[in-house]
Structures are given as C-alpha cells and as structure tokens.
Amino acid sequence: MTWEEVEYSLVRAAALEASSTRPGLWDELQSHRAMVECLVGSVTRIWLAGSFVSGKLDPSDIDLAYLIDADAYGGVTEPDDIADLANLSDREWCVKHGMRIDAYLLSLPATVDFRDLGTVGAMAAGDSEVFQTLGLYDEIWQRCRAGHGQRRGYVEVAL
Numbered sequence: 001m002t003w004e005e006v007e008y009s010l011v012r013a014a015a016l017e018a019s020s021t022r023p024g025l026w027d028e029l030q031s032h033r034a035m036v037e038c039l040v041g042s043v044t045r046i047w048l049a050g051s052f053v054s055g056k057l058d059p060s061d062i063d064l065a066y067l068i069d070a071d072a073y074g075g076v077t078e079p080d081d082i083a084d085l086a087n088l089s090d091r092e093w094c095v096k097h098g099m100r101i102d103a104y105l106l107s108l109p110a111t112v113d114f115r116d117l118g119t120v121g122a123m124a125a126g127d128s129e130v131f132q133t134l135g136l137y138d139e140i141w142q143r144c145r146a147g148h149g150q151r152r153g154y155v156e157v158a159l
Contacts, residue, residue, distance in 0.1 A: 001155055001157055001158070002157070006048065006155065006157055007026060010022065010026075010048075010155075011026045015055070016057065019057050019058055021059060022058070022059065025059065028062070028098065028099040028101060029064070029099075032088065032094065032099050032101045032103065033046070036066055036088055039084055040066075040068050040072045040073065040076060040105075041069075041075070042069070042072065043067065043068055043159055044068060044108060044159060045067040045156055045158055045159060046064055046157040046159065047064060047138075047154045047156055047157075048154055049063040049152075049155075050062065050063035050102075053153070054152075060100065061091075061101065061102055062100065062101055062102065063102045064102070064104070065103070065105075068106065068107055069107075069108055070108055070124070070130070073105070073108070074107070088103060088105070089103050089104055089105050106133060106137065108130070108134075109127040109131060109134075110125075110127055110130075111124045
C-alpha cells in the first residue's frame with residue numbers, strides 16, 4: 001500500500017469512523033516516522049502489523065518495522081543519534097512521550113542485485129544476518145499469538 005492508502009483504509013474508512021483510537025494513533029505514527037526520518041534520512045518501506053491492520057475498531061497501539069536502506073542505516077554514527085534511534089524503538093520511551101508505537105528499525109541488505117545473492121563472494125558483508133533478521137520479523141508477524149494453525153499478516157507500505 002502507499003502511505004495515503006494506509007490512511008484511507010486503516011484510519012478514515014467508513015467501517016472505522018467510530019474508532020476512538022485510530023485517528024490519534026495515525027497522528028502519533030506520522031510524528032514517529034518524521035523523527036525516524038530526521039535521523040536516517042528516509043525510510044524505504046514500513047511493515048505495519050498487529051491490531052492496527054486488523055478490523056479491530058479501537059487498537060491500542062501500532063506495531064511496525066521501518067525498513068531502512070543499508071547505507072542510511074549504517075550512516076547513523078553520532079552517539080546522540082544512535083541513542084535517539086534506540087529511544088524511538090523502545091516502546092516504553094515512546095509511550096512516555098505520547099506515542100503508542102511499538103517500532104523496530106531494520107536495515108535492508110546492501111546487496112542490491114538479486115542475482116548476486118547466490119553468488120559466492122558477491123553478497124555484501126553482513127547481508128546474511130540482515131536477511132535472517134528480515135525473515136524473522138516476516139515470520140513473527142504472520143503468526144497468531146494463540147496459534148491454532150492460523151496465520152495473520154502485515155501490510156507493507158511502499159514509500
């Protein structure tokens with residue numbers, strides 16, 4: 001989805017207009033995203049998960065992962081900026097600062113050309129771990145807490 005489609009579908013849709021939490025959560029997410037982007041430059045994609053992407057009328061928070069270009073992710077080197085990013089991915093810090101956000105910051109692989117992924121020595125150093133982390137979150141956010149063999153999902157927002 002695009003950012004605008006997310007707002008329309010998950011915040012402004014007629015079926016959700018009686019929600020007492022969605023408009024406020026959306027405003028908090030926009031503020032949170034702006035803070036992250038001030039530190040990393042830009043976010044490539046966002047994965048939205050949890051009750052916010054369900055039909056639940058009044059979700060209590062937004063679960064998400066920012067997918068950040070490898071160069072931008074690695075380019076955050078100032079101690080204060082690193083601390084700020086750590087705070088923005090700390091749920092308790094976010095709630096204390098008026099944002100009901102549970103966020104993760106994930107680097108995208110540095111290897112751009114998918115044909116290089118299977119070539120020995122062509123994949124960028126560290127990309128194996130990056131792919132494992134992305135796969136972990138992909139799998140976690142597709143599982144239901146209660147199990148029962150059911151799957152859930154997440155929404156990928158292309159920015």
